[in-house]
Amino acid sequence: xxxxxxxxxxxxxxxxxxxxxxxxxxxxxxxxxxxxxxxxxxxxxxxxxxxxxxxxxxxxxxxxxxxxxxxxxxxxxxxxxxxxxxxxxxxxxxxxxxxxxxxxxxxxxxxxxxxxxxxxxxxxxxxxxxxxxxxxxxxxxxxxxxxxxxxxxxxxxxxxxxxxxxxxxxxxxxxxxxxxxxxxxxxxxxxxxxxxxxxxxxxxxxxxxxxxxxxxxxxxxxxxxxxxxxxxxxxxxxxxxxxxxxxxxxxxxxxxxxxxxxxxxxxxxxxxxxxxxxxxxxxxxxxxxxxxxxxxxxxxxxxxxxxxxxxxxxxxxxxxxxxxxxxxxxxxxxxxxxxxxxxxxxxxxxxxxxxxxxxxxxxxxxxxxxxxxxxxxxxxxxxxxxxxxxxxxxxxxxxxxxxxxxxxxxxxxxxxxxxxxxxxxxxxxxxxxxxxxxxxxxxxxxxxxxxxxxxxxxxxxxxxxxxxxxxxxxxxxxxxxxxxxxxxxxxxxxxxxxxxxxxxxxxxxxxxxxxxxxxxxxxxxxxxxxxxxxxxxxxxxxxxxxxxxxxxxxxxxxxxxxxxxxxxxxxxxxxxxxxxxxxxxxxxxxxxxxxxxxxxxxxxxxxxxxxxxxxxxxxxxxxxxxxxxxxxxxxxxxxxxxxxxxxxxxxxxxxxxxxxxxxxxxxxxxxxxxxxxxxxxxxxxxxxxx
Numbered sequence: 001x002x003x004x005x006x007x008x009x010x011x012x013x014x015x016x017x018x019x020x021x022x023x024x025x026x027x028x029x030x031x032x033x034x035x036x037x038x039x040x041x042x043x044x045x046x047x048x049x050x051x052x053x054x055x056x057x058x059x060x061x062x063x064x065x066x067x068x069x070x071x072x073x074x075x076x077x078x079x080x081x082x083x084x085x086x087x088x089x090x091x092x093x094x095x096x097x098x099x100x101x102x103x104x105x106x107x108x109x110x111x112x113x114x115x116x117x118x119x120x121x122x123x124x125x126x127x128x129x130x131x132x133x134x135x136x137x138x139x140x141x142x143x144x145x146x147x148x149x150x151x152x153x154x155x156x157x158x159x160x161x162x163x164x165x166x167x168x169x170x171x172x173x174x175x176x177x178x179x180x181x182x183x184x185x186x187x188x189x190x191x192x193x194x195x196x197x198x199x200x201x202x203x204x205x206x207x208x209x210x211x212x213x214x215x216x217x218x219x220x221x222x223x224x225x226x227x228x229x230x231x232x233x234x235x236x237x238x239x240x241x242x243x244x245x246x247x248x249x250x251x252x253x254x255x256x257x258x259x260x261x262x263x264x265x266x267x268x269x270x271x272x273x274x275x276x277x278x279x280x281x282x283x284x285x286x287x288x289x290x291x292x293x294x295x296x297x298x299x300x301x302x303x304x305x306x307x308x309x310x311x312x313x314x315x316x317x318x319x320x321x322x323x324x325x326x327x328x329x330x331x332x333x334x335x336x337x338x339x340x341x342x343x344x345x346x347x348x349x350x351x352x353x354x355x356x357x358x359x360x361x362x363x364x365x366x367x368x369x370x371x372x373x374x375x376x377x378x379x380x381x382x383x384x385x386x387x388x389x390x391x392x393x394x395x396x397x398x399x400x401x402x403x404x405x406x407x408x409x410x411x412x413x414x415x416x417x418x419x420x421x422x423x424x425x426x427x428x429x430x431x432x433x434x435x436x437x438x439x440x441x442x443x444x445x446x447x448x449x450x451x452x453x454x455x456x457x458x459x460x461x462x463x464x465x466x467x468x469x470x471x472x473x474x475x476x477x478x479x480x481x482x483x484x485x486x487x488x489x490x491x492x493x494x495x496x497x498x499x500x501x502x503x504x505x506x507x508x509x510x511x512x513x514x515x516x517x518x519x520x521x522x523x524x525x526x527x528x529x530x531x532x533x534x535x536x537x538x539x540x541x542x543x544x545x546x547x548x549x550x551x552x553x554x555x556x557x558x559x560x561x562x563x564x565x566x567x568x569x570x571x572x573x574x575x576x577x578x579x580x581x582x583x584x585x586x587x588x589x590x591x592x593x594x595x596x597x598x599x600x601x602x603x604x605x606x607x608x609x610x611x612x613x614x615x616x617x618x619x620x621x622x623x624x625x626x627x628x629x630x631x632x633x634x635x636x637x638x639x640x641x642x643x644x645x646x647x648x649x650x651x652x653x654x655x656x657x658x659x660x661x662x663x664x665x666x667x668x669x670x671x672x673x674x675x676x677x678x679x680x681x682x683x684x685x686x687x688x689x690x
Contacts, residue, residue, distance in 0.1 A: 011556070011576065012076040013664040015547050016058055016083060018572040020090050021666055023050045025592045025658055027094065028668070030101050037109045038319040039594070042311045044101055048304040051091065052160060052236060059087060060238035060268045075549040076574070088293050099299045113319055114204040115310070118195070120212045127199050131208065134193065135217045139210075142186045145221040147178050154287050155182055159237040159265065162191065162211060162303060165272075165280055166218060170225035178225060180283070183218065185210060191306035194313070205315055209301050231276035234302040235288055238265035270295050271302045321594055325690040326355035338362050339369070339449065342458055342480045348639045349478040350646070351464065352595060353688035356471040359445075359478055360387050362460055366447040367395035373455075374401035374448040376494045378440055381465040382420055388466045389420045396427040401448075405497045407434040407441065432498050434628070438513065440497060441623070442616050442630035446490045457487030461509075461632045463599045463614050474598040475681075477614045479632065483508075486632070497628065512617055512629035517551075519631075520619075523604045523611070524554050524563075530607045531562040538605035540647050542568040544598060545618045546575055559585040568650050569660075570597040576662045588660035589669075591653060593681045601643060602631070612640050646684075655679040 029035060029043035066080055073079055078086075107117060123131065146155050147168070157163055162185035168178045185191075191210045200206040211232045218230045267288035272281060274297040281295060301307075311320070329349070331341055338361050341347065349358060364387075366372045375395050382389055396402040406421045408414055425431045434440035443462035448455060464476030481487075489509040496503035503511065510516045524539065531537035539558065546552065546567065552575045559565055565586045567575070577586040591597050602613040617629035634640055650657075655677050658666040671677045 010579075011582070012074075012549060012552065012574045013576055014076040014078050014083065015074065015572055015574055016054075016062075016087055017090070017664060018574060019054060019058070020087070020094065021664065022571040022590070023047050023054070024094065025590060025666060026050060027097060027101070029592060031105060036319050036321060037106070037113060038311045038316060039321055041106050041110070041307055044098060044106060045305050045308045045311070047094075048098060051094065052305070053239075055091075055236045055269045056159070056239035059084070060240055060266070063268055064238065064240075064266070085293075092296065095296055095298065098304065102300055102304065113316070114201070115316065115319075116200070116204060116206045118206050118208055120208075120216045123208075124199070127195060127206075127208075130195065130199055131193075131213055132217070135213050135220075139189060139213065139217075140220075142188060143183065143214075143221065145181055145183045147181045147222070149176070149178070155184060157184070157235050157288075158187070159239065160234055160303065161185065161187065162232060162234060164211075164214065164218065164230050164232050165276070165284060166222070166227060166231075167229035167277075167280060168222060168225050169228045180280075181222065183214065183221065183230075185214060190309070191301075191303065192309050194315075207310065209306075211301055229277065229280070231273040231280060232302050233270060233272040233276070233284060235267050236269040236271070237267055240265075268294065271298055273297070273302070274299050324685055326352055326357075327688045327690040328355055328358070332358055338365050338480075339447075339458060339482075342482050343456070346483065346636055346639065347480040348634065348642065349480070350599075350684065350688060351471045351476045351478060352473065353475075353684045356468055356478075358480070359460055359462075359466070360391070360468065362447070362458070362480065363388055363391040363395075363445065366449075366458075367391045367398060367400070369449065371451065372400060372447055372449050374403070374446075376403045376405075376444075376446045376448075376490075377466070378405045378407070378442055378444050378497075379417065379420065379466060380407045380439075380441055380443070381467045381470070382416065383467045383469045384416055384419075386420065386466070387468060389423060392429060393423055393427040396424065396429040402427075402429040403432065403494065403498060404429055405432045405434065405440050405494070407439050409434060409436070409439055430498075435500070437626065439627045441627045442493070442511070444490055444493065444630055446487065446494060456482055457484075457491060458482045459487055459490045461486075461490070461614070461630060463601075463616055470598075474596045475684075476599045477601070479614060479634070493628075493630065508633055510613070510615075510631040512623060512627055512631075513625045516615070516617055516629060516631050517624040520551070520602070521554055523606075524558050526606060527563045527604060528558050528561040530605070531558070535607050536605060537561075537563040537607075538603070539563060539565045540568070540601075540603040540651075541566075541619065542597075542599060542601040542647065542650065543618050544570050544600065545572040545620055547572055548619055548621045548624060549574075550621075551619045551624075555586060556582050559583045566647075566651055568597075568647070573660060576664070577660055578662045583662075589651070589653075590658045590660065590666065591650060591656050591680060592658065593656040593679070595681055601647065603644070603647060610640065610644075612643050614643075646680075649678070649680040649683055652678045653680045656681060 026043055027047040030040045062080060062084055146152060164183040166181040168181055171177050189210055193208045195206040215230050219227045267290055270284055270288060270290055285295060329347060366375050392402055392404060404424050406417055408417050421431050445460040447458040460480050462476060462478040464474050485507040489506045492503040510519045527537040527539055546569050555565060567588045569588055570590055573588055577583050577588045600615045604611045612634040613631050615631035617623040617631060623629055634643060654669045654671050656679050657669045659669060660666055
């Protein structure tokens, strides 16, 4: 007899609410006293950035769907308007907590370390004098205050920019009464100003917010009129980019137009000083076509993200995480060329504990090696001034066949990717853009080299982007190999990406949108059969997100059959673990720590014939069906043993792990009395870094 299951509406956790739970875990780090104070400030900023993007993308899409009359609910069956109401309720509570954390915890702790954010009421006479000069020399020349009247309409407000609404009382130079004005803070101005050392106590660092300086001198902008109030505000806009793949004839041109338009997309949220009177709030809400539910009042600067600069300015390294030097596998310390090493053995790198430099060297050596005939590469996010792009440019200029598949639709990195694509094209590389509607998210490089005995292909496959910046803070796996079958598979996938033909008869690699989903379902079915036969059945998956309803249903089926399932899901998870009769055998945990857990690893016990895969794909419908993804096996025994050891560390973590309950909330794990503390990330640092 089949085990009873809960009603369909109870089977899934809402994706958006799960994201807010993840962001709550990030915010929790800001209050962790075991973390250096500037890193706690960084976690606070990250939680604010995450919430910004959530409103720009997810909330914006929900509001847009409602506006066009869409009323359909997701797999969790939560009605769209009810979901927006719950998002507002939780977001308001989170924003309140963020500012309480800033004002009551972070700033006082920073002050103990002689880092002060000086309120304008506390400026000394010498500080006032210096800031007055700064205001007139640096700020006034680029300010454009705008008094509002019928001939001077409300200015266009950039997405997430700093602005002020000013209440005026009096007449202008032409004798006409004025009531309101808008002051926009130019993007060229730093939002946080560090005061010269001589203006503070010896050994102290003193900062002032740009908003405080403008506020203190706002009366200077409206001579002859009384400024009755000045209040900072910020508008979050819809940043979704919509391109119709049947209508676009030039993707780059269309995307550039969309990027420009998105700076002034539909408003979705208004943040404003908590001191702002209701009538001015209503005035702004009316102008931006927002309702009271879209208003967030804040007790502090409207953009906490700007505090990142204090974490990264290098003034107080003693208040940051201790630095470390990424290590190298012993095989890469021999001084031999990267090709001679990889020709003899496969290399598995675990970033950031192990250096990303071998990956850069792989491309650099290929660019300079006269035996290399061709380089093929996918680029999703590379960052500005990418050394990978530099080496690809050099290779193209040296006459090598360079083919690069650039995904222009990598959210928030579109402009940088367009710039990289232009550089590569100018150097003579073949640049192919990801197909609209099917993002190229796989992480692959291939080097074709003429050697004694014929042509050999060398490949790099990864779970993360070719971005040297994020490889220092994201955990990912990278795999270097010269295996013939693997090289043939990568070659076929590149042929598919450039020619849009089918990549058939792949031997090792699974790809989306073609084979990953079906293959994973088949592997889960195999575990179900092993469980039904009385054999030990086990699945472990480390992911960034799990939302696909079909995949979740299959995991529920496996759980009911007796398969033991451990899921390590950093962020959004729509699966409900531990529900009697549905998911008794499923356990879900999230690791939130110094590094962003970004690697994807899948393990299937397969009745003792264990299978391990690394992948660029999360278990989401978009990754399975609307992206190009690569999932590659790790088959060498030492590397499989290493991956299992890594997974066991994540499952043993009792310091940075959060366990998901069936109701969608998370519980922070702490070592029990007498239990040894285990932090996976700290263990990896100790084992792998130099």
